[in-house]
Amino acid sequence: MDIIRQRKNLISKIVFQMSTIIGIVALLILMFSIFNEAFGYVIFVNEKSPHEIFNSEKNLGEATKEELISILEDYISKGLMRRFNFEQSFSERSAENILELVMTEVVNPKIVKAWSLTSSLFGKKKIIETLKNDYPKGNLEFRSWLSPNFLLSPQSSIPEKTGIITALTGSLMLLLIAIILAFPLGIGTAIYLEEYAKPNRLNNLIQLNIYNLAGIPSIIYGMLGLAVFVRFLEPITSGKIFSQTINSTANGRTILSAGLTLGILILPIIIINAQEAIRAVPKSLKFSSYGLGATKWQTIWSHILPYSMDRILTGSILAVSRALGETAPLIVVGASTFVAQKPDSIFSKFTALPIQIYQWTARPQPEFRKVAAAAIIVLLVLLLTLNAGAVMLRNHHNKKKKG
């Protein structure tokens, strides 16, 4: 009898432990599946091979500036030549710059096939076979889809040339607007609820309401933003009432509208975190301040807020990292599908990092999956940095309060 009980006990322990470990394994597989896509061999085929356009023993990279210009003149139209000369005259351009022009305009390498990291590492023979049989003119290269070029290029419809600079700027501006809206409002509400509000019906309702707001699906906030900011407040959010000259093709689907929507989305999170921070301020601190004759606001401003500020900031950083990854409300508010230029004002059309990931993932071409994986790595690194910042702030706070 006892042995059976012991055995049951042991088996259940293993089951419980496995369940916990599955969580860790899931995280590892998730990370692996992303990194697996972001690096790997690619075959690219040149439209014109470098040897064909440059009749010399040397490599194209060793060609002089004059030789490169003459290649350009031979292979691209006069009009295009003139345009390049107009953008920056050829005499002022460096040899590297002209080489880049030759590469993109004449050689024009196109990726025709791409592999994941695991098949690159373990199936190289097969890859070389494919290269020989299917793409005799192709070149094999190990490519990191996450590259400085990727970070700094604007959006493009060609997977190997596309980048995330427009999306990064968009995300940054959205977050800024969201913080400007939600931070003061959130802290104000938290101070009111913790320091001023008497426990009456209205204040209970406000508190209950905040908890419920935190549980509403984010897509509903997007619909609120669509109806209020994009449609109802269009004259303001498209910037028409400020200036007639503003390009108004965005129809209210602007950075401002989306930023305000995200601000409202993170408002309840900031309030709840700030309330907890303020609640943790020792009563003795408050009483001594009142005892010295300070007013309520003086006590709040010079004692309660300074004491709780780093915890409030920690909570707010976590709220911001939530906003950074939010996708659904941005789609509903009307993120643009293609934005090739960096947004120049808060009244511009917008795209954001998660929106880019969504669009790239949804495309059928496998190359775009790899681009999406690279963008996900950037997003995760940003989130990790934010969270590390929050943890450091928390540790700093704990040390200060102890010392």
Next chain:
Amino acid sequence: MNLSIGATLFDKNPSKALQLRELLLRGLLSFSAIISICVTLGIVYILSTEAFLFFSSGEVSLLEFFSSIEWQPVIDKFGILPLLNSTLMTSFIAMLVAGPLGIFAAIYMSEYASNNFKARVKPILEILAGIPTIVYGYFALTFITPFLKNIFGHDVVDVYNTASAGIAMGILIFPMIASMSEDALSAVPSGLRQAAYGLGATKLEVSTGIIVPSAISGIMAAFIVGLSRAVGETMIVALAAGAGSNFTFNPFKSAETMTGYIARISGGDIGYDTVDYNSIFAIGIFLFIITLVLNIISQKIIGRYREIYD
């Protein structure tokens, strides 16, 4: 919380300007608190007026909305059942993954694990819960779906299917259920535990016979919050569950959910005051009510078990 001692001491000797500033700031702060109420009112107002326009357009009656099994806006068929059905399917699959895993992990962390193990595993689970849902959508589409295809056959499993979306959602929700359930388990007074051990019970008997039943309301609340999260989840289903409504109970077929439909329709440049535009609000208010009811139930349950042990 309201400290009137200092205030009354001060009130005997106020300077006018200072008093005015106090009043002004108080007004400002209460105004910011009112805003959160306005957000809720705004959501309710907008969803209901637009949904009203949808139902009063004559294209669809309430009865048809809730009974027809066809959702084809192009030919004016608006029955929410196929969308609701796939929402329930993905949520059910998610809970099937996250429920048992979450509660087992919670029992392990609360009753078995050393503090050292806990300190290492908890941050990992927090990371898992903090990853944006779009990443889970990517994971579902590029990893889970091919995985299912390899197991069940390429012809059986569609490229877009509710099973892979549900599994990814389960992984997303699992840490939340584990963490909330663990809080509930840890809140059980240790006297109960020690009494049971004193009677010679094994760890399993204590956990499943004493601790879990005592914390059952907290665990239920965790499940309900997880369910509400699954119902409202958008990006995973938008990427992995497929576009186009489909009334099916086969988890390997593509079927659009309520949130998936809202995201797809509003993603295009949608014209105001069209049936399409109004239809997303009709679905939105339905979604809002479901999640609100689930959240209120879970808060009621949590409130009750706090009363018992505090």
